[in-house]
Amino acid sequence: xxxxxxxxxxxxxxxxxxxxxxxxxxxxxxxxxxxxxxxxxxxxxxxxxxxxxxxxxxxxxxxxxxxxxxxxxxxxxxxxxxxxxxxxxxxxxxxxxxxxxxxxxxxxxxxxxxxxxxxxxxxxxxxxxxxxxxxxxxxxxxxxxxxxxxxxxxxxxxxxxxxxxxxxxxxxxxxxxxxxxxxxxxxxxxxxxxxxxxxxxxxxxxxxxxxxxxxxxxxxxxxxxxxxxxxxxxxxxxxxxxxxxxxxxxxxxxxxxxxxxxxxxxxxxxxxxxxxxxxxxxxxxxxxxxxxxxxxxxxxxxxxxxxxxxxxxxxxxxxxxxxxxxxxxxxxxxxxxxxxxxxxxxxxxxxxxxxxxxxxxxxxxxxxxxxxxxxxxxxxxxxxxxxxxxxxxxxxxxxxxxxxxxxxxxxxxxxxxxxxxxxxxxxxxxxxxxxxxxxxxx
Ligand SMILES: Nc1nc2c(ncn2[C@@H]2O[C@H](COP(=O)(O)OP(=O)(O)OP(=O)(O)O)[C@@H](O)[C@H]2O)c(=O)[nH]1
Numbered sequence: 001x002x003x004x005x006x007x008x009x010x011x012x013x014x015x016x017x018x019x020x021x022x023x024x025x026x027x028x029x030x031x032x033x034x035x036x037x038x039x040x041x042x043x044x045x046x047x048x049x050x051x052x053x054x055x056x057x058x059x060x061x062x063x064x065x066x067x068x069x070x071x072x073x074x075x076x077x078x079x080x081x082x083x084x085x086x087x088x089x090x091x092x093x094x095x096x097x098x099x100x101x102x103x104x105x106x107x108x109x110x111x112x113x114x115x116x117x118x119x120x121x122x123x124x125x126x127x128x129x130x131x132x133x134x135x136x137x138x139x140x141x142x143x144x145x146x147x148x149x150x151x152x153x154x155x156x157x158x159x160x161x162x163x164x165x166x167x168x169x170x171x172x173x174x175x176x177x178x179x180x181x182x183x184x185x186x187x188x189x190x191x192x193x194x195x196x197x198x199x200x201x202x203x204x205x206x207x208x209x210x211x212x213x214x215x216x217x218x219x220x221x222x223x224x225x226x227x228x229x230x231x232x233x234x235x236x237x238x239x240x241x242x243x244x245x246x247x248x249x250x251x252x253x254x255x256x257x258x259x260x261x262x263x264x265x266x267x268x269x270x271x272x273x274x275x276x277x278x279x280x281x282x283x284x285x286x287x288x289x290x291x292x293x294x295x296x297x298x299x300x301x302x303x304x305x306x307x308x309x310x311x312x313x314x315x316x317x318x319x320x321x322x323x324x325x326x327x328x329x330x331x332x333x334x335x336x337x338x339x340x341x342x343x344x345x346x347x348x349x350x351x352x353x354x355x356x357x358x359x360x361x362x363x364x365x366x367x368x369x370x371x372x373x374x375x376x377x378x379x380x381x382x383x384x385x386x387x388x389x390x391x392x393x394x395x396x397x398x399x400x401x402x403x404x405x406x407x408x409x410x411x412x413x414x415x416x417x418x419x420x421x422x423x424x425x426x427x428x429x430x431x432x433x434x435x436x437x438x439x440x441x442x
Contacts, residue, residue: 008037009078009294027074031056034078042225042256047085047263055081075294082290085259090285091268093119093243094214095129099178099186101211103171105204105235106219108192111247111273113143115219116189117150118273118281123185124156132183134174135160136167136207137191147189154278157183167191167203168210175211188213201238208239216241217270220257222249228257229264236265247273250280250347275344314338322423329384332416333376336369374402375412387416 012033031052038048058077094100102119104112116133123129133151135158137143144160151158159174171188178186188211190204208216218241220228235241244261249272262269269284314334321327376384378401383390390398390413399406 008040009034012037027056027059030074038256038259041259044226044229044256044260044264047260050263051081051085079287079290079294082259082293083287085263086284086286086289087262087268088286090283091243091270092283093217093270095123095127095185097214099132099175099184100215101175101186101188101213102215102217103188103204103208103211103213104190104217104219105239105241106192106245107221107231110192110219110221111245112192112219113137113146113150113189114276115217115245115247115271115273115281116147116187117154117156118278119271120151120156120185120187121154121278122281124154129185130183131156131185131187132174132178132181133158134171134186134188136170136188138165138167138170139191143189143191150278157181168206171207171211205238215243217243217245218267219245219247220261222246222257222272225256226260229260232261232265236267241267243268243270245269245271245273246284250274250344274347279341280344325420325424327420327423329376329379329387329416332419333373336372340369371402371404371408372412375399375404375409378402387413 012030034055035048035052038051039045043051055074055077058081059074062073062077093102095102104116106112120131120133123131133147133156135144135147137147141162144162148158148160159170159177161170161173164170167190174188175186177183188207190207191200216239218232218235218239220232222228224231232244244265244267246257246261246269261267269286272282272284274280274282318327318331318335321331375398378398379390383394383398395409395413396406399409402409
């Protein structure tokens, strides 16, 4: 995401970074370039103009031209202004109240149902909440079904009233049910509507008035560009929502909506959706997003993502096995699964500073682990726990079973052996002499 914008901005700053050639003229030129880049990324015209005007004023105020590193100072000013444009500080979602009630709004297909599931999952796992999901789309039976499937997947109950066509009643009944069952968070998914559909706009307003939610989140597909900003405005006029959720930021979006929405509706962006999986949800941090736009990477989010998925118990168990030299193919595959849980590989790699641009045209296959998994799953349980018994004929059988080649199987087993040796050495590192002997033997 934002690739075009970060490329363009980087190019605009290049002139400024060149030594000794900075003049008032090329600062002005750069800012013109910045504005053009913003407009091309689908940022609202007024927002882009206001942005460059502010940057200019700040640059003059700080006497950029006579500073030691004018180029870097300009980048910093633009970075800080980008963060301010997107709201400055991260704003948390309100979950006080028992039950706390969160109402979803947004256009058809914006990703409301998927986000409702992701939010319930996050609240359950990270905030120790007991959420209840409510299927408030009375028009599309498939939408109710979709929510039920998600609920099952993340193990969160879903309240439905098939046959009842009154979403206000459904929402009220769901809240009663939540009180009875001790659910302290109610997430109400509603029917996707077109802003111009008066009846449907009245309906969601009626739900709001009846249940008085702590949060009304406006879910918007970031790929819709300028339209997203207009729709946000219409929904905000009617509902006075409390926050914005940008979905599909993993897609081929130009990102302008993210930059404009905050200014246009003056409501914070609270979450961003970055994929179809239930884990693909990030709390929105303006400064980190500014880093990303300027190609500085987002290492903090990457570390957080790793920590979230890191299973301490599992790590302890593994450590013990490694120490006893019992690390086997079952552990190997469980490690792969942990990495996969962190999300899309290309997206993860692009959070590393400097890597985003380098890999933007590269095809990083999310199925990179597929053949490894196929090979391991084609082993018998005995082979997985005792890799030593993998002789030639067993390897051939595994290759056939997994639809790979004997070379691939050999390569994997070799890699596995090396990993095991390395692990063993690291655990012996407390005894350097033994470790050195180990290295010499290799
Ligand atoms: N790549 C990507 N796809 C997403 C994301 N969020 C949702 N989707 C996909 O977008 C499509 C629409 O999402 P839904 O959650 O069904 O949208 P909705 O707003 O509930 O749609 P209606 O039920 O028609 O109102 C689905 O195929 C989702 O898998 C995201 O962050 N990234």
